[in-house]
Amino acid sequence: MKEFSNTYIFTFSSIMVIVVALLLALAALQLKPLQDKNIEIEKKQNILASINVPATAENAEELYDKYITESYVVNTTGLRVDGIDAFGVDMKAELSKPSIERALPVYVSTLSNGENAFVLPLRGKGLWGPIWGYISLNKDLNTIYGVSFDHQGETPGLGAEIKESWYQQKFIGKKIFQDSTTFVSIKVLKGIVDPANPHAVDGISGGTITSKGLEAMIDSCLVLYKEYYFINRK
Amino acid sequence: MSTSSKNLKLFTAPFNLHNPITVQVLGICSALAVTVKLKPAIVMGVSVMVVTAFSNLLISLMRDYIPPRIRIIVQLVVVAALVILVDQVLRAFVYDVSKQLSVYVGLIITNCIIMGRLEAYAMANKPWPSFVDGVGNGAGYAVILIMIGFTRELLGSGSLLGYNVVPQSFYEAGYMNNGMMIMPPMALIVVGLIIWVQRSKFPELNETH
Numbered sequence: 405m406k407e408f409s410n411t412y413i414f415t416f417s418s419i420m421v422i423v424v425a426l427l428l429a430l431a432a433l434q435l436k437p438l439q440d441k442n443i444e445i446e447k448k449q450n451i452l453a454s455i456n457v458p459a460t461a462e463n464a465e466e467l468y469d470k471y472i473t474e475s476y477v478v479n480t481t482g483l484r485v486d487g488i489d490a491f492g493v494d495m496k497a498e499l500s501k502p503s504i505e506r507a508l509p510v511y512v513s514t515l516s517n518g519e520n521a522f523v524l525p526l527r528g529k530g531l532w533g534p535i536w537g538y539i540s541l542n543k544d545l546n547t548i549y550g551v552s553f554d555h556q557g558e559t560p561g562l563g564a565e566i567k568e569s570w571y572q573q574k575f576i577g578k579k580i581f582q583d584s585t586t587f588v589s590i591k592v593l594k595g596i597v598d599p600a601n602p603h604a605v606d607g608i609s610g611g612t613i614t615s616k617g618l619e620a621m622i623d624s625c626l627v628l629y630k631e632y633y634f635i636n637r638k
Numbered sequence: 639m640s641t642s643s644k645n646l647k648l649f650t651a652p653f654n655l656h657n658p659i660t661v662q663v664l665g666i667c668s669a670l671a672v673t674v675k676l677k678p679a680i681v682m683g684v685s686v687m688v689v690t691a692f693s694n695l696l697i698s699l700m701r702d703y704i705p706p707r708i709r710i711i712v713q714l715v716v717v718a719a720l721v722i723l724v725d726q727v728l729r730a731f732v733y734d735v736s737k738q739l740s741v742y743v744g745l746i747i748t749n750c751i752i753m754g755r756l757e758a759y760a761m762a763n764k765p766w767p768s769f770v771d772g773v774g775n776g777a778g779y780a781v782i783l784i785m786i787g788f789t790r791e792l793l794g795s796g797s798l799l800g801y802n803v804v805p806q807s808f809y810e811a812g813y814m815n816n817g818m819m820i821m822p823p824m825a826l827i828v829v830g831l832i833i834w835v836q837r838s839k840f841p842e843l844n845e846t847h
Contacts, residue, residue, distance in 0.1 A: 408705035408706075408707070412705065413705045413707065413708055416703065416704075416705060416708075416712075417708060417711070417712075420712065420715060421715070424715055424716075424719045427719065427723075428719060428722055428723070431722075431723055431726055431727075432726060435726045435727065435729070435730040438730035438731070439726070439729045439730050439733075442729065442730070442733035443733075445733075446733065461733070461734070
C-alpha cells in the first residue's frame with residue numbers, strides 16, 4: 405500500500421473540505437427560494453384547510469388570495485398591532501416570549517356565503533415532537549368553523565390520525581365558550597363522547613398522549629385571544 | 639468474459655443473488671420506515687441509487703490519491719455531501735415526499751449498502767465499473783422497496799400512488815383495508831416473505847452448517 409506523508413494528508417483533507425463546503429453552500433443558496441416557496445404554499449394550504457377549502461400545491465396561492473381577505477396581528481389585550489406581517493409570524497418564537505410581547509396573527513377569510521371566519525394559528529407538543537395547526541371560528545368568535553392539524557412525527561395509525569379529515573371534522577360546530585363569558589376551550593376525552601356535547605370531542609384510541617397534547621395546544625393558544633373575542637364578537 | 643458482459647453482471651447481480659436487502663440484509667431500517675406508500679418508496683429508492691452511483695464513481699476516481707489512513711473519513715465526506723444535495727433537491731422539487739421521508743433521507747448516510755460498496759468495490763476498481771456497481775446496488779435496493787411499498791399501499795390503503803384501485807363494489811361486498819399493513823412490523827414480515835420466496839427458488843442462497 406502506498407505511503408502518504410502527513411503534509412499530504414493535511415493538504416488533501418483541507419482541499420476536500422473546502423471544495424465540498426463550496427459546492428454545498430452554492431447548492432443551498434440556489435435552491436433556497438424554491439424551498440421557501442414550498443413552505444409558504446404548505447402554510448397557505450393549511451390555513452385554507454382550516455376553513456374547509458381543500459387546496460393542492462398548484463392552486464393554493466390563488467385560493468388563498470380569494471378566500472383570505474385580510475390578516476393582521478393582535479396582542480394579548482386584544483388590540484391590533486401595526487407594522488407586523490401576520491403571515492411571517494412564527495408561533496414557536498412567539499410562544500416563548502413573555503405574554504404581553506406576543507404577536508398573535510389573525511387571518512380573516514370571506515367565505516363563499518359572504519360571511520367572515522377568523523383563522524387562528526395553534527402550536528403545541530405531541531408525543532414525539534411538535535404539533536401545530538389552524539382553527540377557524542365563525543363571526544361569533546365562539547363556534548368552530550373548521551380545523552387543520554399537522555404533526556412532525558406522531559405514530560402512524562394512532563396519534564398521526566389528528567391529521568386526517570375524519571378526525572378533524574369532529575371539531576366542526578363545537579363551541580369554545582360555555583356561556584358568553586366563560587372560556588372552556590375544547591376537551592379531548594377518552595371513551596364515547598356525546599356528539600351533542602358542545603365542548604368535547606373523542607380522543608384517538610391508542611393516541612392518548614397526542615390527544616392530550618392536542619387538547620393542551622387548543623386551550624393554550626385560543627386562550628391568548630380571549631380579549632380579542634370580547635372586543636370583536638358580533 | 640468481455641468487459642461489457644462483466645459490467646452487465648455487475649448491474650444485474652444485485653437484483654437477485656447479491657441483493658443488498660434480501661441477501662446481504664443491509665439497509666433494512668429505511669426499507670421498513672418509508673414503505674407505507676408507494677411514492678416515498680420510489681423516491682427513496684431513486685435517492686439511494688443516485689447516492690450509491692455517484693459516491694462509487696467519485697471514490698473510484700480519487701482512489702489512487704486517498705491516503706488509506708483517512709479513507710473512511712473521505713468516504714463519509716463524499717457520501718454526506720451527496721446526501722445533503724439529494725435532500726436539498728427533494729425539498730425544492732418534491733416537498734410533500736421529502737416531508738414523508740423526513741429523517742430517512744438524512745439517514746441514507748448511515749445506510750450500510752453505500753459504505754459497503756465504497757469499501758468493497760470502489761476503492762479497488764475503475765470508475766465506470768464502480769458507477770455501474772453503484773447503480774446496480776441502488777436499483778436492487780429500490781426494487782425491494784417498491785415491492786414492499788406496492789404490497790403495503792395496496793392492501794393497507796386500497797390505493798396505488800394515491801389513486802384508489804380497489805373498486806367500491808369490493809368494499810360494499812365486505813372487503814376492508816388491512817390497517818395492520820400500515821404498521822412498521824408488517825414491512826418486516828413482507829421482507830421476510832420476499833426472502834422466503836427467493837430462497838426457495840435459489841437454494842444456493844441457503845446457508846449450510
